[in-house]
Amino acid sequence: MDTGPKIAQVAALVGDPARANMLSALMDGRTLTATELAYLSGVAPQTASGHLAKLSDAGLLALERRGRRRYFRLASPLVARMLEALMVVAQEGPAQQRNLWRGGETLRHARTCYDHMAGRIAVAIADRLVQQSFVLLDEDGGQLTDAGRSFFDALGVDLCLASRRRVFCRACLDWSERRPHLAGAVGAAILRHALEHDWVEHIRDSRALLVTPAGVRELATTFGIEAAPPTDACKGPVASLSRRRAAVIPV
Amino acid sequence: MDTGPKIAQVAALVGDPARANMLSALMDGRTLTATELAYLSGVAPQTASGHLAKLSDAGLLALERRGRRRYFRLASPLVARMLEALMVVAQEGPAQQRNLWRGGETLRHARTCYDHMAGRIAVAIADRLVQQSFVLLDEDGGQLTDAGRSFFDALGVDLCLASRRRVFCRACLDWSERRPHLAGAVGAAILRHALEHDWVEHIRDSRALLVTPAGVRELATTFGIEAAPPTDACKGPVASLSRRRAAVIPV
DNA sequence: CGAACACTTCGGCGAAGATCGTAGTGTTTC
DNA sequence: GAAACACTACGATCTTCGCCGAAGTGTTCG
Structure with a gap:
């Protein structure tokens, strides 16, 4: 065997x-x-x-x-980790396809990736946290610094780590941006917090996220991110998934 | 796309x-x-x-x-990460196959897994380090504690992190033991150290590792591990790979 | 109870692709 | 220069498997 x-x-x-x-x-x-x-x-x-x-x-x-x-x-x-790993290799793949993903602006802007956020917003958040030394990150993993922990405590983000001392996060290569965003316990906590405080909400049946006006404000003040949604938002989020049958999903 | x-x-x-x-x-x-x-x-x-x-x-x-x-x-x-992730899912797979891997005792005992060690020895090392709170580990990642850092410093293990402050490791599910062993920067450093100090050496053309007598001693004193090699060691380590053609690889 | 619905099974069609024999190119060795 | 070697290209065969139409099971609703 x-x-x-x-x-x-x-x-x-x-x-x-x-x-x-x-x-x-x-x-x-x-x-x-x-x-x-x-x-x-x-x-x-x-x-x-x-x-x-x-x-x-x-x-x-x-x-x-x-x-x-x-x-x-x-x-x-x-299984999600496996698919993620496949996605990374599929993206890197032949050096030829250097172009980023076109279309589906809404998806590129913000979406979920299993239990955490992905897209431009998520990459920007990760960049900011790394820049301010709140998290350390590389391909082998990541960790929250003490300063970062204080930051999230002050923000009211529940890291769900009362019983578990270690504060782990890991990098997850964003397939639309080709840059890492945060996954793991910290990534999940951020998404949870964002949903609970109505910074973002799920769009219809897609994995896309809509950044609310309140979310735009909060993301700007908290992370210094320009999070205004793209102009063509909310247009057929799941349409790109169906290949032959373009029918709308009946729910 | x-x-x-x-x-x-x-x-x-x-x-x-x-x-x-x-x-x-x-x-x-x-x-x-x-x-x-x-x-x-x-x-x-x-x-x-x-x-x-x-x-x-x-x-x-x-x-x-x-x-x-x-x-x-x-x-x-x-690519190695991707294969690793596939392997994990393939092992977990249908709950039926609860049996461990039979045959290839040498491989089960100690081998390399890309840039770090795997097999019984590696799992035992990881267990020991976690037990002594030298590393924290879960599926989302891991990190070396301050105590762990001191431990490796004292041991003379070069973590190659002079320029990079973060000390990352991650769990890698051992496919023969079904328990995690250490990967990432720390895992790679341990393998490097073990090879440099002749604790282990590569067997022929296989990925199997032979634990030297010195290695047995050192692993016992350092990690409290019983690392004596199995009795049938060194028998056709790569044979299990060839399916139809059982010929010896000409090198 | 009957109709609509969600899903599964069966069977035949058709395309994709894995395989190896034969033959060919480039490299090393004698 | 010829032979041996490592690898590649081409072509024919053959198996596998995805696909959907038709028909069948179980569930819900009127």
């Missing part, structure tokens, strides 16, 4: 475009139904059913039966 | 058993020739050539022409 064939098995599952789209759609931690995932991945429900069965059998997805529909979500944060 | 199809492209590359074997073989940072990789992955040289071309084009492998042979290695630590 070597490791090669085993990782091949998992990788092959992710290697199909339809399944990869499903997993991408679930990357923000939401739970979606089989039908929704079928539309999002651009295949017929029968096809999607087969894909979802494979992903569940392999332990990549967890499923919950509720009434006549089945809700799927990523089986664990480890 | 969505992320789904892009990660699918990369995942599909890893999704073929032959290519997965090649990448696994390169996981320890070695550079191997096309012929060696062909044998290790169990396919004919022509087939391997095609696979290697694809992996190189996609930016997963870096190749260096020297004379009439081409040496391949992982293009970056990011």
Whole structure:
């Protein structure tokens, strides 16, 4: 029993475009139904059913039966980490594609990435925190400094670390900005705080985040970030996911 | 340009058993020739050539022409991280396979994992360091405590952090032991130190490590670890990699 | 109870791609 | 210069697997 064939098995599952789209759609931690995932991945429900069965059998997805529909979500944060790692390599990939992501301005601006924030805003926040020596960051990990801890305490961000002394964060390469943003315990705490204080809110069914007017103010005063949303915000956030069937997801 | 199809492209590359074997073989940072990789992955040289071309084009492998042979290695630590993440999910996978890895006692005992140590020894070291509060560790990262820093200083381990203040380490799930061992800057420093002081040495062409008598002594006094090598050590360390062609790799 | 709905199973079609034999290019060795 | 070697390019074969139409199970709603 070597490791090669085993990782091949998992990788092959992710290697199909339809399944990869499903997993991408679930990357923000939401739970979606089989039908929704079928539309999002651009295949017929029968096809999607087969894909979802494979992903569940392999332990990549967890499923919950509720009434006549089945809700799927990523089986664990480890799966999200794996997808993230794949994304990084896919982005770096051949040196050719130096261009950033076009279209979906809303997504580029602010979105969720499993349990933390991503996009321009998130990268800007990370930059600021590093610049002020509130966090130390590199590819192998990161940590909150004492100054940073005080900063977040003063801000009222609940780091959920009463019982656990260590204050970890880690870098997560932003696929639209190609720069690191904050993930891990600290990243999750920031997103939680932002949602609870209405700095940002989820847009429809997408992973995009809308920065509220209050959020713009707060982000400016707290982090010195210009967080005004792009002009074309709120336009078909999930449309980019469906390949063939451009139908609007019925919810 | 969505992320789904892009990660699918990369995942599909890893999704073929032959290519997965090649990448696994390169996981320890070695550079191997096309012929060696062909044998290790169990396919004919022509087939391997095609696979290697694809992996190189996609930016997963870096190749260096020297004379009439081409040496391949992982293009970056990011690729190793990706494979590691895949391995974790592949191991966790379906709850059924609760059994540990059988065979290859030498590999299970001690081996390299890209730039750090893995196997029973590495897990034991990590356990010990955590137990003594020299490092803090969880899935999101890790960090060296002040006490830990003093410990390594006293030990003479060069953490290579003169210019960089942060002292990062991270957990890497050991695929044979299913428990975390140390990776990141600290993990790499430990392996470097162990090699420089002849605690361990590379076995032939495999990623397995042989713990020297001196190493057994030092590991016992330093970490309180019983590091005596298994009795069947040094037997065909790479044989487990070749599937069909069991020929010995000509070097 | 029957209709609408969410999802799954089955079966055949079709395309993608992994494989290796043969043949070819460039490099080293004698 | 010829032979051995490492690797690559091409072509034919063959298996695999994604795909959807049609039909079937279980659930909800009127």
